[in-house]
Amino acid sequence: MDFKALKLQMIRGALARRIILACLCFVLAMFIVSFTRIAGKIRTNEPVLMNFDQCWFNRPRMKVSNVCHENLTFSVVKELTDRQMLRLDGRALCVGDNLYSDALSLRELGFMETFRANQNTIMRFEHDVEFETNYFDFVLSRTFGKVPIPARLVLEIERVLRPGGIGVMIVDFDTFNIGSLVRSATPVSLLLRSSNILHVCGIGSFALIVFKKNLSNVVYFENFRLPKECPSVLRNKPFMQHIEPLMEYQDLVSYLPNFVNVSSRNKLIYINMGTGEMGPSYPIHPQAFNVYVVDHNVSALSAHVKKPGVTFVYHPGLVEGDNFGHSVNSAKYMEAPLHEKRFEFIKWLKETAKDGDFVVLKMNAGETHLKVLFELFESGVICHVDEMFVHCSEGVDCRNSRCHDCLSLFKGLRNAGVFVHRSLQD
Incomplete structure (x- = not known):
């Protein structure tokens, strides 16, 4: 009996080890696949990210307090217009904090119509039909890292953008180097479904991620x-x-x-x-x-x-x-x-x-x-x-x-x- 019990225990132990090993192999395979997809996206964006230090408003030793609120909005629009990525005669939407100052700045810069939406509104406005599909020429958002479901935020911004329209995500990053910009831009790049990233650069402790909505039909x-x-x-x-x-x-x-x-x-x-x-x-x-x-x-x-x-x-x-x-x-x-x-x-x-x-x-x-x-x-x-x-x-x-x-x-x-x-x- 003791021998049979020992044999049964050994068989169960071997089976358990095989199951654990199979699970580890599955997790490793999923990690490799995910890493490959992310690496592919990073390689796609590398030519853009190499221009991160060419933002016209990026200055040595620039303090965060010097690039906040309306000054940052002016700087973002200046960067895009200088690169001929943005026109100022259209509809613009501001999403996130400092909505009033951002919308006022965009109107002063020349946008015909400016609208505001906080992060709570942006997560539900498709069902409320507050903004139509393919409606805005420019969307500026500072809320990517502040919403519970970033994918929904990106999806909604793409929905309201007109084909050919420009979207901008301003996200935080740690230090001003290429690695930080890659880590900041990659989550946005992976979530885009109908847009391509045009430009990425850094200012102070922020990363500026610019994308353009493609024609889909x-x-x-x-x-x-x-x-x-x-x-x-x-x-x-x-x-x-x-x-x-x-x-x-x-x-x-x-x-x-x-x-x-x-x-x-x-x-x-x-x-x-x-x-x-x-x-x-x-x-x-x-x-x-x-x-x-x-x-x-x-x-x-x-x-x-x-x-x-x-x-x-x-x-x-x-x-x-x-x-x-x-x-x-x-x-x-x-x-x-x-x-x-x-x-x-x-x-x-x-x-x-x-x-x-x-x-x-x-x-x-x-x-x-x-x-x-x-x-x-x-x-x-x-x-x-x-x-x-x-x-x-x-x-x-x-x-x-x-x-x-x-x-x-x-x-x-x-x-x-x-x-x-x-x-x-x-």
């Missing part, structure tokens, strides 16, 4: 914060009422040159992103344009290279279903040449189309082209596109999370002031 084009001086939108505004209604099959198209005089423009530029040539009914002859065929398919080169005034631009990123790049384990990734650089369409368009040109852009509504369209808005380059043609087929295009249907796409673009037509030509 085509219906938000009209809410996006375009530059105040947006040439194409301002020029086309009087003629938007004449544009043809949206229909599945469009016979009569109200082309923009029927309403504006393009003879005074420096150059006529037509950019064809692999969607076909300009239709025969267009008021201006195709040969009057400087034509650029932007495509990932090099076979299109032979079809256009012999035509006068046509330039082929190779854009490998326009392959449908591949707009987010290859997996590091995929065959395409392994076969890709090491020296191949990513083609930057926005940069190319800025260099190609100048102020005073008349620019027509034709594209489709597939995933990769929509990605380009979102980049046009987020960079402000859409302001230099006068007229657009978008090919969109129901049930084929606009099936991803950013674009539910073709009608939403065109309504979003037109409500944003873009003179866009639905192209039915393949």
Whole structure:
């Protein structure tokens, strides 16, 4: 009996040790996964954090008392305007302490409307519908470390920010060094769902964390914060009422040159992103344009290279279903040449189309082209596109999370002031 009892005790002890070891391995695995995610976020933000000592208002031996309250608000806005991250003609929201002084400072700086919300209100205003979604151009918060659920605070700030709007978190940190800024910015970075961090810097015992809300859906084009001086939108505004209604099959198209005089423009530029040539009914002859065929398919080169005034631009990123790049384990990734650089369409368009040109852009509504369209808005380059043609087929295009249907796409673009037509030509 004693031997059997000893044997049973040994078996139970071994089983218990195995269970404990398995639990320890699970905890270690979870720690490694969490650390990897955080490290990835830190690496993403490292180029921004390296500029932490370049805050214009950061001074040696600056005391905290010298950068409090309205002085800090002025300094934050000065930092953002100097870096051309913020415009002063919009709606602003202050969250946290010193609400009255912050709102007053923002109004004195030039914001048209300023609002206030304490940390208790910000945690519940979605249900009270006190502030609408996509409403504010700028949100300033000092309450990240003072609320019980920081994730809810960040989520609510992102909700009320317009796409393209700027959010600022002012958080405490211990000592003025890169490590402290990383530790201060990382929690905010991990909680952001629809924004990217633009800038991080330090002042006194505070860290300034600046982020910009991204476009998440085509219906938000009209809410996006375009530059105040947006040439194409301002020029086309009087003629938007004449544009043809949206229909599945469009016979009569109200082309923009029927309403504006393009003879005074420096150059006529037509950019064809692999969607076909300009239709025969267009008021201006195709040969009057400087034509650029932007495509990932090099076979299109032979079809256009012999035509006068046509330039082929190779854009490998326009392959449908591949707009987010290859997996590091995929065959395409392994076969890709090491020296191949990513083609930057926005940069190319800025260099190609100048102020005073008349620019027509034709594209489709597939995933990769929509990605380009979102980049046009987020960079402000859409302001230099006068007229657009978008090919969109129901049930084929606009099936991803950013674009539910073709009608939403065109309504979003037109409500944003873009003179866009639905192209039915393949």
